[in-house]
Amino acid sequence: MSTKAEVLSKLAIRTEVVKPKRIVFVIRPEDLRKVFEELIKTFGPESFYLSTIVGVDLPAENKMRLDYYVHFIPEGETVVIRTFIDRSNPVIDSIIDIVPGALAGECETFDLLGIVFRGNPYLKRGFFVPVDLVQKGIHPLRKDSGV
Amino acid sequence: MAVKEDRYKLVRYSPWLLHFNTGACNGCDIEVLAAITPLYDPERFGIKLAPSVRHGDILIVTGAVTKKAAERLKRLYEQMPCPKFVVAVGACAISGGVFAKSYSVVGGVDKVIPVDVYIPGCPPRPEAILDGIVKLLKMIEEGRAVSKCEHKG
Numbered sequence: 001m002s003t004k005a006e007v008l009s010k011l012a013i014r015t016e017v018v019k020p021k022r023i024v025f026v027i028r029p030e031d032l033r034k035v036f037e038e039l040i041k042t043f044g045p046e047s048f049y050l051s052t053i054v055g056v057d058l059p060a061e062n063k064m065r066l067d068y069y070v071h072f073i074p075e076g077e078t079v080v081i082r083t084f085i086d087r088s089n090p091v092i093d094s095i096i097d098i099v100p101g102a103l104a105g106e107c108e109t110f111d112l113l114g115i116v117f118r119g120n121p122y123l124k125r126g127f128f129v130p131v132d133l134v135q136k137g138i139h140p141l142r143k144d145s146g147v
Numbered sequence: 148m149a150v151k152e153d154r155y156k157l158v159r160y161s162p163w164l165l166h167f168n169t170g171a172c173n174g175c176d177i178e179v180l181a182a183i184t185p186l187y188d189p190e191r192f193g194i195k196l197a198p199s200v201r202h203g204d205i206l207i208v209t210g211a212v213t214k215k216a217a218e219r220l221k222r223l224y225e226q227m228p229c230p231k232f233v234v235a236v237g238a239c240a241i242s243g244g245v246f247a248k249s250y251s252v253v254g255g256v257d258k259v260i261p262v263d264v265y266i267p268g269c270p271p272r273p274e275a276i277l278d279g280i281v282k283l284l285k286m287i288e289e290g291r292a293v294s295k296c297e298h299k300g
Contacts, residue, residue, distance in 0.1 A: 130214035130251050140250055147250035 004072065004079060007042050011035050024067075024080040032068075033093050035081055039070070040098060048072045050095075053105030055113040057142045062087045064115060068105075085115070094120035114139040155230055155287050155294070158204045161193035162284060165203035165227075169220050169256070170246075171210025174270040175237035179207055182273035192281055205232045205280065208262075211239035211246040212253045224260045230294030232263045232283055236276055241265050261295040 005023070009015065011034060012025040027035055039048060048070050056065040068081040085092050094117035095102045106117040111127040125134040133140060133147065140147050166179050183189050183196060197203040200223050212220060224233070235256040238244040243254040256262050263286070266279040286292035 128215075132214070133250060 004043075004077070007038055008035065008079065008081070011038065018080070021077050022080065024082050026082045026084075029066075029083045029085050029092050032081075032083060033095055033098065036095050036098055043072070047074065050099050050101045050105065051078070053102065053109050055109040055115055055141065057087070057113060058084075059087065059143050064090050064113065066092065066109070066115070090115040091118055092116075093118050096120050096122075112139060112141040114142065158230060158232070159284055159287050161195065162204045162232075162280070163195050163197035163202055164205050164207055164280075165197045165200050165223075166207045166209070167200075167220065167223060169208055169210045169216035169240070170213040170252070171237065171239060175209035175240070178270045178273050179209060179236060179276060182276040187273050187277055189277055189280075192277070192284065194277075194280060200226050201228065203227050203231070205234060205283070206260075207234045207236055207276075208240050208256045209236045211243045211249075212256055212259055213251050214253055215251070217253045217259045220256070220259050229296035231296060232287070232292060232294060233260055234264045234266065234276075234279055234283060235262045236266045236279075237271060238267060238269045241267060244269070263292050 008025045011031050012027050014026050016024040016026065018024055051069045051071045054067040054069065056067075058065055063084045064087050066083050066085065069078055070081060071078045083092070090113070092115065094106060096106060096117075097119065103120075103122060106120050107122060107124070107127045109115050110117060110123045111125060111129050117123060129138075129140060138145050138147060164183070166176070168176055181187065183194070200206070206224060206227060208220065224231070233256065235241050239246060240256045243252055246252045247254060253259060264279045264283045266275055268275055283292060
């Protein structure tokens with residue numbers, strides 16, 4: 001049986017280590033679905049869960065960073081699947097059809113950062129953000145949002 | 148004018164609490180929960196937890212009031228039977244605390260509903276929370292705290 005590192009390294013551009021048991025795999029945004037399909041195929045849908053999706057706005061590089069924190073239950077190990085997308089057109093494929101637990105993370109990231117998850121029908125403004133900001137069209141976690 | 152009202156009698160003898168978190172960091176919530184444990188024995192004052200807000204006499208609010216929670220807080224307050232009293236626990240519930248200027252925060256509890264007792268601290272100790280509630284009961288007894296219900300009776 002192949003290990004997590006072997007499966008994820010195949011699709012990763014590079015790997016980083018933040019701390020032991022917290023390896024970061026940097027992938028291309030178009031490979032995101034492939035990575036999760038591979039994880040399910042190799043380890044089964046019940047061997048891991050997506051704990052959260054973290055988005056970061058990087059205006060200096062004109063990019064947005066997305067971190068998918070994936071926790072493997074038997075080993076108690078967390079890996080980070082990291083990808084960078086274009087800030088002027090922040091769109092990435094949704095994974096809720098293969099990992100339903102991504103729903104809250106995708107809805108939250110859309111509301112706070114304006115990243116569109118292609119294929120997620122549940123995206124809406126005002127999931128967390130107060131109504132007055134939604135009416136002004138502000139995404140509060142963008143560095144230039146002014147709030 | 149300070150009036151001693153008979154309809155406050157039940158609240159005086161056995162106040163039923165309802166605890167609501169409007170956006171606290173959980174620090175104050177833990178202290179509120181600690182205050183209702185047998186170690187601090189709140190039942191010596193007749194203090195109990197209400198199973199539902201519709202049975203509550205005293206609403207304990209922790210945390211800065213976010214814009215989203217403000218609507219819920221107002222709705223909860225309106226569901227409480229009269230007479231009703233509100234206790235704001237912690238720096239955030241008093242004024243918004245460190246979150247006061249945040250885009251998602253209204254401010255203290257008194258921006259949304261009338262507050263009778265403020266308990267400062269970050270978080271306040273369980274003794275302080277019980278002391279605040281007992282002070283409120285004393286205020287009710289002496290007629291200094293009058294429930295600000297719109298519908299009397």
